[in-house]
Amino acid sequence: MNKQQNDFILVTGAAGFIGSFLSKRLLETGKKVVGIDNLNDYYDVNLKLDRLQELKKHKNFVFQEVDIADKDILMSIFQNYNFSVVVHLAAQAGVRYSIENPDAYISSNLIGFYNILETCRRYPVKHLIYASSSSVYGNNQKTPFKETDKVDSPVSLYAATKKSNELLAHAYSHLYKIPATGLRFFTVYGPMGRPDMAYFGFADKYFSGKSISIYNNGDFENDLYRDFTYIDDIIEGIIQLLRKQPIENKGQAPHRVLNIGNNQPIKLMKFITTLEECFSQSLNKVIEFDKSFEPIKPGDVPTTYASTDELHQITGFKPTTPIEEGLQKFTDWYVKYYQKV
Structure with a gap:
C-alpha cells in the first residue's frame, strides 16, 4: 500500500x-x-x-x-x-x-x-x-x-x-x-456501553430474574460514591x-x-434507584431490582470524584450531563436493543 x-x-x-x-x-x-x-x-x-x-x-x-x-x-x-x-x-x-x-x-x-x-x-x-x-x-x-x-x-x-x-x-x-x-x-456510561460495568450488569440481572449484588456492605450511610x-x-x-x-x-x-469526569459524585444507591426509575419509564411499568448486599471487592475504591478545573481551563468545557438524563438514554437503548418490550 x-x-x-x-x-x-x-x-x-x-x-x-x-x-x-x-x-x-x-x-x-x-x-x-x-x-x-x-x-x-x-x-x-x-x-x-x-x-x-x-x-x-x-x-x-x-x-x-x-x-x-x-x-x-x-x-x-x-x-x-x-x-x-x-x-x-x-x-x-x-x-x-x-x-x-x-x-x-x-x-x-x-x-x-x-x-x-x-x-x-x-x-x-x-x-x-x-x-x-x-x-x-x-x-x-x-x-x-x-x-x-x-x-x-x-x-x-x-x-x-x-x-x-x-x-x-x-x-x-x-x-x-x-x-x-x-x-x-x-x-463512563451510556448506550452501547461495556457490559462488564455495574449499571449494565444490573440490567442484565434484572431481566434474567436474578438479584443484583451491591458491594457496599449494605452501609447506606457510608455508601460508595462514583463520579459517573x-x-x-x-x-x-x-x-x-x-x-x-x-x-x-x-x-x-x-x-x-x-x-x-462529571465533578458530581453520587451515592451508589442513588444511582441504582435512578436506574430503576429510568427502566420504569422505558418499560412503562414500575420495576424494582432484587438486591443482595456484599462486602466491597478487592481493588474497588470507596470514592471517585474528579476535579475538572484543568480540563475546563484548557478547553472551556466541563461535563454536565445529569445522571437522570444519561441513564434514561441508556435504558431506552437497552430495552430497544435487547427487545425487552
Missing part, C-alpha cells in the same frame, strides 16, 4: 465503547479515521461488531483487526498512513478482571502501550491522546481528586498499568518531544483536546494528564 497523502486519525480500540463513539463523531465531522481493535471476547463480541457496523457506513472509515501487542503490524500501519493524531483507547479494562487474568493486562496495557509509543516515535504525530483511569487515585482520601495528587499507591493491577502508562508517556514525551495527553476517565460520566461528555472533551496539544516549556516535557 502506498503511504496515504491526507491526514488520518488513528483510533485504537475502535470497536470499544469510547472508541466507537469517538470514531463516529470524527467521521460525522468529515475526518478520516483508521480504527484498529483485536475484537477480544472479554465481553460480548456481537456488541463490538454492531458498533463497528455503524462506523463502516462511513466511506472515510478504515478498520483493521489488530492486536496492539503485535509491534510489527502496528509499525506497518503507521508506515502506510499519515496519522496527524493518535487516540489510544485500546486496553484491557476492568479492575476485578485484573485479579483473574493479569496476563491480559501486561500484554495489552504495558506491551501494547509501549508499542504505541514506539510507533509514535518512529512516525511522529502532532498529538497522542491516551486513556488513563480514575483508578490511579487508589484510596485517595482527599476530594475532589486533582491531577497533582500523589498516585503512587495503586490498589489493583489495572490501576498500576494505567499509572505505568502515564510514566512511560512522560518519558517518551521528554526524550522524543511527542506531544501527549493522558485522560483519567471517571466511570456520560459518554457524550467524554467524547466532547476529547474532541476539544485534539488540537490543543501540550507544548514543551522551559525544559518540561510536552506531556500532561487530565481528569475527565
Whole structure:
C-alpha cells in the first residue's frame, strides 16, 4: 500500500465503547479515521461488531483487526498512513478482571502501550491522546481528586498499568518531544456501553430474574460514591483536546494528564434507584431490582470524584450531563436493543 497523502486519525480500540463513539463523531465531522481493535471476547463480541457496523457506513472509515501487542503490524500501519493524531483507547479494562487474568493486562496495557509509543516515535504525530483511569487515585482520601495528587499507591493491577502508562508517556514525551495527553476517565456510561460495568450488569440481572449484588456492605450511610460520566461528555472533551496539544516549556516535557469526569459524585444507591426509575419509564411499568448486599471487592475504591478545573481551563468545557438524563438514554437503548418490550 502506498503511504496515504491526507491526514488520518488513528483510533485504537475502535470497536470499544469510547472508541466507537469517538470514531463516529470524527467521521460525522468529515475526518478520516483508521480504527484498529483485536475484537477480544472479554465481553460480548456481537456488541463490538454492531458498533463497528455503524462506523463502516462511513466511506472515510478504515478498520483493521489488530492486536496492539503485535509491534510489527502496528509499525506497518503507521508506515502506510499519515496519522496527524493518535487516540489510544485500546486496553484491557476492568479492575476485578485484573485479579483473574493479569496476563491480559501486561500484554495489552504495558506491551501494547509501549508499542504505541514506539510507533509514535518512529512516525511522529502532532498529538497522542491516551486513556488513563480514575483508578490511579487508589484510596485517595482527599476530594475532589486533582491531577497533582500523589498516585503512587495503586490498589489493583489495572490501576498500576494505567499509572505505568502515564510514566512511560512522560518519558517518551521528554526524550522524543511527542506531544501527549493522558485522560483519567471517571466511570463512563451510556448506550452501547461495556457490559462488564455495574449499571449494565444490573440490567442484565434484572431481566434474567436474578438479584443484583451491591458491594457496599449494605452501609447506606457510608455508601460508595462514583463520579459517573456520560459518554457524550467524554467524547466532547476529547474532541476539544485534539488540537490543543501540550507544548514543551522551559525544559518540561510536552506531556500532561487530565481528569475527565462529571465533578458530581453520587451515592451508589442513588444511582441504582435512578436506574430503576429510568427502566420504569422505558418499560412503562414500575420495576424494582432484587438486591443482595456484599462486602466491597478487592481493588474497588470507596470514592471517585474528579476535579475538572484543568480540563475546563484548557478547553472551556466541563461535563454536565445529569445522571437522570444519561441513564434514561441508556435504558431506552437497552430495552430497544435487547427487545425487552
